[in-house]
Amino acid sequence: MTIKPGSIAIVGAAESTRIGTVPEMSQIMLHADAALNAMADAGLKPGDIDGVACTGPMMTQQIAHYLGITPSWVDGTSVGGCSFMLHVRHAAAAIHAGYCKTVLITHGESGKSRVNGTPRPAEPQSLNGQFEMPYGPFGPPTLFPIPVLRYMKKYGVTHEQLAQVAVVQREWAGKNPRAAQREPITVEDVLNSRMIAYPFRLLQCCLVTDGGGALIVTSADRAKDFPSRPAYILGTGESVETNMISQMEDFTSSRAFRVAGPTAFQAAGIRHADVDHLMIYDAFAHLPLYGLEDLGFVGRGEAKDFIWERNTAPGGKLPMNTNGGGLSYTHTGMYGMFALQESVRQVRGTAPAQVPDVEISVCHGVGGMFSASGTVILGRDRP
Amino acid sequence: MALLPGRPRPEPTPETQHFWDGARDGKLLLQRCGDTGRAYFPPRPFSPYTGTRNVEVFEASGRATLHSYVIHHRKVPGFEPPYAIAVVELEEGPRMMTNIVDCPQTPEALVLDMPLEVVFTPMDETITLPLFRPAQSGTKGA
Numbered sequence A: 001m002t003i004k005p006g007s008i009a010i011v012g013a014a015e016s017t018r019i020g021t022v023p024e025m026s027q028i029m030l031h032a033d034a035a036l037n038a039m040a041d042a043g044l045k046p047g048d049i050d051g052v053a054c055t056g057p058m059m060t061q062q063i064a065h066y067l068g069i070t071p072s073w074v075d076g077t078s079v080g081g082c083s084f085m086l087h088v089r090h091a092a093a094a095i096h097a098g099y100c101k102t103v104l105i106t107h108g109e110s111g112k113s114r115v116n117g118t119p120r121p122a123e124p125q126s127l128n129g130q131f132e133m134p135y136g137p138f139g140p141p142t143l144f145p146i147p148v149l150r151y152m153k154k155y156g157v158t159h160e161q162l163a164q165v166a167v168v169q170r171e172w173a174g175k176n177p178r179a180a181q182r183e184p185i186t187v188e189d190v191l192n193s194r195m196i197a198y199p200f201r202l203l204q205c206c207l208v209t210d211g212g213g214a215l216i217v218t219s220a221d222r223a224k225d226f227p228s229r230p231a232y233i234l235g236t237g238e239s240v241e242t243n244m245i246s247q248m249e250d251f252t253s254s255r256a257f258r259v260a261g262p263t264a265f266q267a268a269g270i271r272h273a274d275v276d277h278l279m280i281y282d283a284f285a286h287l288p289l290y291g292l293e294d295l296g297f298v299g300r301g302e303a304k305d306f307i308w309e310r311n312t313a314p315g316g317k318l319p320m321n322t323n324g325g326g327l328s329y330t331h332t333g334m335y336g337m338f339a340l341q342e343s344v345r346q347v348r349g350t351a352p353a354q355v356p357d358v359e360i361s362v363c364h365g366v367g368g369m370f371s372a373s374g375t376v377i378l379g380r381d382r383p
Numbered sequence B: 001m002a003l004l005p006g007r008p009r010p011e012p013t014p015e016t017q018h019f020w021d022g023a024r025d026g027k028l029l030l031q032r033c034g035d036t037g038r039a040y041f042p043p044r045p046f047s048p049y050t051g052t053r054n055v056e057v058f059e060a061s062g063r064a065t066l067h068s069y070v071i072h073h074r075k076v077p078g079f080e081p082p083y084a085i086a087v088v089e090l091e092e093g094p095r096m097m098t099n100i101v102d103c104p105q106t107p108e109a110l111v112l113d114m115p116l117e118v119v120f121t122p123m124d125e126t127i128t129l130p131l132f133r134p135a136q137s138g139t140k141g142a
Helices: A027-042 A059-067 A083-097 A127-131 A148-155 A159-173 A187-192 A220-225 A255-268 A287-294 A303-308 A336-348 B017-024
Strands: A008-015 A051-053 A073-075 A102-110 A195-198 A210-219 A231-240 A277-280 A360-367 A372-379 B029-033 B055-059 B063-072 B083-090 B095-098 B115-122 B128-134
Touching: A008 A027, A008 A083, A008 A220, A008 A336, A027 A059, A027 A102, A027 A210, A051 A059, A051 A083, A059 A073, A073 A083, A083 A102, A083 A210, A083 A231, A083 A336, A083 A360, A083 A372, A102 A336, A148 B063, A159 A187, A159 A287, A159 A303, A210 A220, A210 A336, A231 A255, A231 A336, A231 A360, A255 A287, A255 A360, A255 A372, A277 A287, A277 A336, A287 A303, A287 A360, A336 A360, A336 A372, B017 B029, B017 B055, B017 B128, B095 B128
Parallel strands: A051 A073, A051 A102, A277 A360
Antiparallel strands: A008 A210, A008 A231, A102 A210, A195 B063, A231 A372, A360 A372, B029 B055, B063 B083, B063 B115, B083 B095, B115 B128
16 A cells, blocks of 8 residues: 555645744744644644644643644654654655544754753663763764764765865855855865864854744645645655664665665655755765765765765755755754755745755655654655 | 763663673673674674574674774863764674773874774773773784
8 A cells, every 4th residue: 555656745834933043932832833834834723633743752742732733643753853754754654544634743942042942861771871971972963973984984085075065055055044054154164163073073063053843744635725835745765773873884874864765766756867956964064975875866985076066056956955954054953844844945936045946856864863764755746 | 091080871781781790800791693693782682683582692802993983172071172982893893882092082093994902991890991992012902
């Protein structure tokens, strides 16, 4: 019982009214603010929603009750920042199976202001607590880049090439009034920015912001009843590998990426040449390189030149991370929702840095530190 | 070397107790799958390769190579920056996170694939961390 490409659609999509520094909203209100905006985008009220998905322990019931929704289907999948890609995939399956008709997926995170923010304790009895934390990791900047030197050695990647990722994404951010960082930067600026965790400097690490986002998913047969242009779900994929970055099987490639990406492409029945627009979750500067290679857009070791030669930059043949990405647009802690929002905007034709004539957008997320992955392929037209 | 106070302290569970007991006694203990003979880490009482509970604990050589690392430049409790957070590849195959000691914490000194050997570093009476140092010439490692 496979889901026919395009038979499920995103009919509502919105971010919180403000993103960046939003101390006037608690974390749960960032969820709700985005949800209300997405329902307005779709012309729906809470009573029209019968499925709810969000991340975090007990959050699904908190959000449903806060918004006044009585769901007949819920999903609390929490695999990190790509959880929303998995929510979209699971919602499509649930709608296809008849468990519900209209699903609301929400994200809110007070990552910067920490108003009712998510605590992230390292449980000393967990495997991470026993076999990683004693050696001095302190948050994602000290963990996520650990494989980078191995990748650089294997493929002869230079520091300048890794800096170029941030430079190109800042160019996209410059076109986006909502982006947190819009001033142009050079490779030299990146390499002169403060060292955080060698080999990565400040401008190669994501922002830390407040914000939210929400999506509404329903059957494509109903999609024409909604006021905004639908984004058709063509294919999806998901996987997990390990919650310990020290234990990922190959430091130069993500196994979760290699499962999620091809699964989505196969479901959608598309080829790489069909893709007009690409989002690859960029918590740190190496992620677009791994993503381009693991999803098969380029061969092994070719991503460094592909980005250096401006193929993903404005005017390039594969526009990527066109909102400015986690490096320059926003990163609340779980950026996947914002990558999905940009893919929806691009196929709707409403993005601030709109790529001409986007028919197909691929949106690829990472969760944890290479620990999970989700891919969603959206289409402007129903096949 | 002595560890600075404030470093996060691991708490063993029933499935990992043997590893920490071994480290306290100066032994780096791994486990081996009874079906495939392949070593694995972190500890668990079954094989991640085949699911068999037929596994055995054995003492690793303590020899490893430097697989990858970052050098952290911000101050955190228990560490004096800059310090490297490293992943080493043990001679038996598994990889583990650790710190590299008796070596400058610089990209020039920390060369990928350099040979290393384990050095057991006590945290307190019950917990000893397996850290690694550049392999000493003329010795066979720890």
